[in-house]
Amino acid sequence: MSTGTGTFKGGVHPYDGKDLSKDLPTLTVMPKGDLVFPMAQQHLGAPSRPVVAVGDKVLMGQRIGEASGFISAHICSSVSGTVKAIEPRLTPSSAMVESIVIENDGQYTPAPGVGEKRDYTKMSKEEIRAAVKDAGVVGMGGAGFPTHVKITPKDDNAIDFIIANCAECEPYLTSDYRMMLEEPDRLIGGLNVIVSLFPNAKGVIAVEDNKPDAIKLLQEKVKDEPKIEVQVLQTKYPQGSERQLIYACTGRKINSSMLPADAGCIVDNCDTVIAIYRAVCESTPLMRRVVTVTGDAVNKPRNVIVKTGTLYSELLEYVDGFKCQPEKVISGGPMMGQAQTSLDVPVTKISSALLCMEKDPVSQYESTHCIRCGRCVAACPSRLVPQKLYECSTRGDIDTFAKLNGMECFECGACTYVCPAKLRLTQAFKQSRRAVQDARRKAQAAAQAAKAEAEAKAKADVKKEGGEKA
Structure with a gap:
């Protein structure tokens, strides 16, 4: 059992804005224009290296970018189509990054093997880790750390806790909340996959107490899971930060010179755990994101499941556009997100939200x-x-x-x-x-x-x- 207090010292309680989008089921949307896949700014470490050329035909799930270092990640196409260009494009981080532009053929023809079911209990540790690497899974809470590296510590026996970070403490964001309600079996299945790699580990699903329905559902789902428990956390920002979460769940402390593994912990975001399940058990690369499109400048805020590479500008159609011209648009949440100067930027592996504010609170003071x-x-x-x-x-x-x-x-x-x-x-x-x-x-x-x-x-x-x- 975990021995944390469920909270940490410090923190704040900003207006969370979650009521705007939390009660509507996610909407799956399909891209209409070209898709853009940056070779950097989608993960920490070395940029990916293009392995396709202009004019090449590609399939959905096909690798188009190769990891170029130990800390790096593969990038897979989320559609089938034709490579239209390889050129610098603007990203949500406001950087111009070498990107592969794919013209969508609308067929979504999968690459061979994509979607095939696999039984992780019949796979070796090496095969599981290779499947995660091949799928290009990275930390989807915002950091983008390559997940295959994270789940390969120096000593498997030293890991005691695998924490599924379902706190979602950032204001306005509700994508993880919707996934807890809509895909709990994949979340629990993914956590079981990770736990299977470590002989001494227990799985912890860490959820803030402002999500009582998700807590109740998950507790019911894991009641017969001997190695998984639900840890209820106090609602406070930044509860979902790795250091604070580890302390809240286990009572163990880490600092900037340490890795979570140094404290016997591995932490993965809720949707990352689901992506691990998809990669290992469903042979599906990371090629979709759940994005919260919200804010008081949006007509109908909600969460959308969108293919990576889709432009932010396309997402507005599914929330009936702006009710007024926003003074500020942020990729991510209001506390740690990145202000945007253009909506002609692609959804990446680390995109979590498009927050559109009628007024810019910073400019008022x-x-x-x-x-x-x-x-x-x-x-x-x-x-x-x-x-x-x-x-x-x-x-x-x-x-x-x-x-x-x-x-x-x-x-x-x-x-x-x-x-x-x-x-x-x-x-x-x-x-x-x-x-x-x-x-x-x-x-x-x-x-x-x-x-x-x-x-x-x-x-x-x-x-x-x-x-x-x-």
């Missing part, structure tokens, strides 16, 4: 001076002092920023949310963290270059000394 109220300290789930980190950030003092444990910040936005002075704390920390990472990379590269130079000099000296002796 001017920042003032810090009044040292301490609210940011109370809200910070990493137990940092945002006020001090902000002072370092504004003067560009990244050394002190790092000494004050600024790298433990994971940019959840809780401090910015509670700040009465409306300081752009999270934005400042994001810039400082990047500066620290850049400085560390440069220092590491310089150290490696110096080491290589010293080794070359030593070899030259040995060779010279040998020549003189001869």
Whole structure:
């Protein structure tokens, strides 16, 4: 059994906006235009490498992008059709990324083997992990970490808990909630697949207590599952953050220098677990996302099941468009999402929501001076002092920023949310963290270059000394 408290210190309770979309069943939609598959920005690590050329015919589920490193992931086409172009395209992260553009033939002809049923209990660990890798499954909670790497730790015996992250604490998002209600058997089946890889592990389905119907359904479903339990969590943001979730479920602590596996845990998002089931038991690559299209600027908010590569602009048709022109559109939730300048960007593996706001709440306020109220300290789930980190950030003092444990910040936005002075704390920390990472990379590269130079000099000296002796 897990031994967590169901919560963590700090956090905030923003308006969750979930009532806008949570009660409607998901709607499966089909793309109408060309589909765009970025080779980067869909997963952490090295970009994928195109393995098709312009003019090639492709099938649904066929691999079109090959993982190019240990931390990387394959990309599969979600439709059948013709490769129209391989060129830079805009992504939800606002970056121009090499992308494969496919003209959909509307036939959705599957590649050989796609959809075939498999019994995971008759598969070896290596076969299960290979199936997850071949399917291109990544963390769908937003991080995009390649899942086949995550479920391959150094020591299988050291893993005690497999946590299905069903907290969905980000405001407005309800896609995981709908999947808990609509695909509970795939969720539980996927968790069983992962648990089967680790001899000492128990499965935990972690759900916030604002989803009582999902909790009741899942508890009923797992009552005869000896290795799976449902852990009810207190509703609080950012409950679904990996560090906070592990502590809430198990009482174990990790920091930025550790992996969950170091604490005997593996954490996968709700839809990631379902994707694992599809990959292993149904031979189906990751080629669909459940996207919450919501916000007060949308006529009929709801969740849609959409093929990856579909443009965001197409999704608006299924919510009857805008009721008014939004001041702000976000890919993801309001706390950690990315503001959009265009809707001509594709749904990727890590797309979770399209949030359309009638008013931009950030633009309504001017920042003032810090009044040292301490609210940011109370809200910070990493137990940092945002006020001090902000002072370092504004003067560009990244050394002190790092000494004050600024790298433990994971940019959840809780401090910015509670700040009465409306300081752009999270934005400042994001810039400082990047500066620290850049400085560390440069220092590491310089150290490696110096080491290589010293080794070359030593070899030259040995060779010279040998020549003189001869």
